[in-house]
Amino acid sequence: MEADIIIIGGGAAGLMAAYGAAERSRGAKVLVLEKMPRPGRKIMITGKGRCNFTNVKSWNDFSPHIRTNQGFIRAAFRNLTPENLIHFFGEHGLQTIIERGDRAYPSTYHASDVVDTLESAATKAGASILKDREVQSVRELSGGGFNLSCAGGETFTCKKLVIATGGLSYPATGSTGDGYDWAENMGHTVKTCFPSLTALVPDGYKTLPERMPRGSQKGHIDRSMPMSDWGKSLCGCSLKNVEVTAFAGQNVLQREFGDIDFTDGGIEGPIGFKLSRNCVKGLINGNKISLLIDLKPAVPKEELESRISSLSGLPAKVLLQKLLPSELIAGFTASNPQLFKGKLLNTKALSDALKAWKLDIAGFVGYERCVVTAGGVDTDEVVAKTMQSKITYGLYFCGEVLDVDCDTGGYNLHCAFATGLLAGQSAAK
């Protein structure tokens, strides 16, 4: 089959690219090839099924949440600001609700409504979305254009090609990193990929086999690995308003203030995720990563010591309950054996541990459950104003396949939509 523009991948970026290309070209044949039976499978699981699709901040406040290549995103952001995106959804019948932290959600709180709206906007503009079409190979034609082969033998040719295949996280949604190989085959550099916005696994939290499975990425601890008794004692605990400092060896990597959650994966929650990018990178590079948790950041050490000594007549359990959430006590004391001499609580050691609870990090949960893939197609080789390859004429990239990743809060989806729209519109020119 022949088309003017083909978009591989019907995720956030691909569906928006299809809309942009069809709406801008008026009459060009625009096809989306999506490998799954339904497009937008990953969108369906975003924001716990509610889809935090953008964040209504100005560029100056938005851009610090882009962790790599901020400058590359600026033109795409200008072309599709958060307000423009909200307007787009509104025009297509989906209203928005803004929550704490400027996070925008569909007013129905159903991620499926975002997918349906995108699909309908793209098809109404004239694009066709072909499902169950897994592209297996991409070949550049000598006279210009591209030839694609799908599983099952079907082939396609097109003049312009948009690669919107996403990253590697949650492969069951269809994102299995296929675009990276094609990019490399067409001369692009792919920056090393690694999981980000993921759980960090403290040493001893999981019961690990003596040997990790063959081919595992360094530091990867699969989410399905069983928890140790200590892990089970912490799992389900949430720490509010703590300060966490991440170290690589003796060097401070990053410091964050906020909330963390202990889950079946390890340490997650808003600041667990914020720290994960640098910690995962450090672990992959062979650094010794540890976290120091200050459970009482608002209380100076001396004040805490005198408070504890004023309570020192109390039985240990009662004293600990006055200082810690009761569900945390078992896990906290198990990882701080220095707190007890026999049955006696060492109050000095307690104030030290409350101000600096040290957890060595053994590894991280990988692509099976991370939110986003860091790394990807080198943005230096892509024109920021058009998303076109600087190496291959007629080739465009958008979304998570690019070396762009952000914090949680709607930033990742916004970047996918903005780069997708720009790629589609540029391909239609």
Ligand SMILES: Cc1cc2nc3c(=O)[nH]c(=O)nc-3n(C[C@H](O)[C@H](O)[C@H](O)COP(=O)(O)OP(=O)(O)OC[C@H]3O[C@@H](n4cnc5c(N)ncnc54)[C@H](O)[C@@H]3O)c2cc1C
């Ligand atoms: C659990 C979870 C929650 C998240 N929550 C949020 C959130 O609330 N807010 C936010 O901003 N971000 C969130 N994200 C991140 C966000 O979902 C992604 O950054 C975004 O979906 C990337 O869009 P994309 O279009 O580039 O890739 P994807 O959405 O991954 O889409 C890629 C598409 O390409 C298709 N494809 C891949 N290979 C082929 C092939 N060979 N042939 C044909 N089709 C192919 C895939 O099937 C897929 O449909 C979340 C991610 C996860 C995993």
